Amino acid sequence: MDPVIIVGAGPVGLTLALALARQDVPSVVLDEGPGKDEPRLARTVVLGADTAALMERLTGVPLDAIGERWAGWRSMRRKQVMREITFSDTGTDTADDTGPAPVHVAQHVLTGALRAALAEERLVKIAVDNRLDAVEQEPSGVTAHTRGPSGTWWRGSYLVGCDGPRSTVRKLQDIRFPGRTAVERHAVAALRGELPWDGHAVLHRMPPWRTSGPSAGEVTARPLPDGVWRLDWLLPPGKDLVTPDLLVARVRETLAGWHGGTTPAYELLDTGVHTVHHRLARRWRVGRVFLAGDAAHLLGAFGTQGLAEGLRDADNLAWKLAAAWHHGGHEALLDSYQTERRAAVSARLRAADQVLPLLRGGGGIRAYVPGAARGHDALLTDGHLGRGPLGDPGTYADSPLAPGPLEGEVPVDTAPGAPVVDVRVTAEDGSFVQLRDRLGRGALLVVLIAPGTGVWERKHWVGAGLMPRLAAAVTALPYPTELLVAESYPGAAAHTVLLVRPDGHLVTALSGVRPADLYAAAEAAVGGAAERAGTEARAGSAAG
Template sequence: MKTVIAGAGPTGLLLAGDLAAAGADVTVLERRAGESNLTRAFAVHARTLEQFDARGLADEVIATGTKVTRLRLFGHVSVDLGALPSRFDYVLITPQYNVERVLEERALKAGARIVRGTAVTGLRQDEDGVHIETDQGSYAADYLVGADGARSGVRQALGLDFPGRSAVRSLMLADVRMSDPPADAITVNAVGSAFAFIAPFGDGWYRVFAWDRGHQVADDTPLDLAEVRATVRAAFGTDFGMGECRWLSRFHSDERQVARYRTGRVFLAGDAAHVHSPAGGQGMNTGLQDAANLSWKLAAAGAGWAPEGLLDTYHTERHAVGKLVLRSSDGLIRLALLQSRAARLGRDVLANLALHLPPAQRALTGTVSGIGIDYPHAPRQADIALGDKRLYELLREGRHVLLSPQPPRGYSDRLVHVPYADCVLVRPDGYTAWNGTHGDLAVAVRTHLGDSR
């Protein structure tokens, strides 16, 4: 199976690594000619770390960052992640380029090719494949995945609208060093018209988001560090000794989602399919979950055993999650940017009261971390010990894991069997495809894994 992936960000690289490891011929087209280590994302949530664990990558990614067990949302409101039902009961603060480096090394080692300085400009498809036009030539593939960001060339070539709105305008972004940095790993506050957020990269640099309600200008308006300093001082009473600066930028945060994640042999994932506010740090994580959902389904199609309709479940499962993340991030950013002191005080009081209720805390931490997000017919499967290995270690083979008293015949190419008293079939992305009785096992396996060989 030949697959072309547009975009060498985290979403495209995870997908490339999975497909190449499954034996697919994978080419990644990246519009950037060179690599950039200046990126906006820096939070890796628990469910994403579980996906990395299922690929043997979690420890390497964790070593690059800082673990934060409390996530500050706004004002004095924070949530404790220590109760998450996961081995990764925290959010990892690490810049996106560390995640990309680990995923790129894996993809290249598995045999994927990355072609830089190449952007998709057009496509046509039929029942046999996809013909892809780029500014550097053409490619033919069985499937094409657009993971090429908010300005996706693949989405534009499909002629799909990207409906939505701008959630926050004129955000200032800076990477700086500080002589007197804040003590907390994540520091956030809003006072009057000023809002600021600070997080460490772990290498002496700090990422600063700043926003001034009274100074909303176009993205291309020149920005200097003095303006960032002034906004941070207004929010915190200090600029923490901001000194050397390696990056300054203005941007606006959109909330948009494409109506269809699949059009024939072409799929959209990550920011090409959905964008939303940075509140909660869910952007990169949602894209990585898209890739984890899609990769094994494409691999099954390439191997010839995918049950009818399997590829369609990518849209039905992930579009609903994208919509949920848009709603939750929109709510968080609106609460964070409340204007009046009275409104912010009321928000903090009510939020703290609500977060003392276990169901409310579980709902919030589960949504933001991804741990509480299930699919309609496939709930998340928690990691469990199975003899001398854990379930997520067994998922590293990229196949389904079947727990049952006896294995079915003819499916060794598609599943790993573990003797177990109960019957549970776990998908390669760590969600439960089926659980039931041994008498129903043959039908269940054939339904989810196709005919035996």
């Protein structure tokens, strides 16, 4: 079968190529550039627990080696500390408010790690200096034409546009991209120097050294490795030119404000202006052509990370394309990509639009409501840390892949459709691994919660209790599945059985071994139930 054609060699396109390769699907990445990324320390990404685990799993590179795992977060207003959070050292999920620490990494460094991993991958071809200019579809595949020194025709099974905000793929498919322009603008500077925050990211609203006007609003400092910091200043509405002199003045003023009036020594490494747009493509799938990342959506107000959503797009789409590539069909499964991901991003955009007047409107009665400032800081913190409606990874509760009511379904602390908690599990070879390490292999995961198994060798319990019956039920499932065992899971009683999708979202939790329920849930999770329902509906319509 022909490879998947990926248009665009940014982080999302490279991630998709690696994710497909890990599931034995070949791909061709069409890169309109020379295959190198310009070092820009003013362009960075903050990765939460799920996207950080995805990057580490695909690249094999610990993010602590290329990024900065924040020690904590501090939210300030004028001279007052509104909120301070200290993160766990491990970077894994915790039950308290601290949560896992985000990792801050320069985008070109992240892309470099992806390129290095792809250089060792035999299933991926990166074609540089190839700019897409035509796409043709047939029932059996896709043909793409590129121009440039190496321009030619390319044949693929599917094509995914990861080619950014001005996506050629989106334009060739005549997909509308409505939304709002310049929702926010930020002046950005990357510098090396000592700040008094010791590895903590800081959001400072209405700093006391700026006394009037919209420009007094907000500055954020986020640490990077090697003593580097990225500083962002929220700019007033409008298109006023941000000159180098203005940026230098802003840097010196801010550093002096944080150091008691004296500007410390620093080295300015990079600058820029970051303009946030909010847009959402009307369609993310046209036949065998898909959109992902900035080609499908733009968001990023209030510190939310648009690239993180693009990485989630790639994770969601990869296993579905792999299923279709290996097994054929799976139209309902492929359709679910647009349904799930577009709904998740749309919810983020709606949340941002709802709070935008509240947080950026200024003045008015809201300024005098008791507790309003603290509430605003909490909302902004959620956006920056990837929490709450402004920042969480999103759930697929209304997915067409969700199973219907199951007799044996029980609640756990993870809602169906939400990302699972990263607990330690025992794999089939007896090794202890993290649950997220088993994702992205194209298989469903069945996790039995069995307290006490962690202190015994696998050979002592693999044939005891529920295990033989559960292993038989797993063998009978209609899709490749891996059986794992965990000592505990938040909110789960002993002998609870979790069914997890290849991208780490919970399908269901069942009380004990229930082969019929487990089969029904697995069939729904890979689109079989929706496919069958659609076939029956078409047959009924034709008969009528």
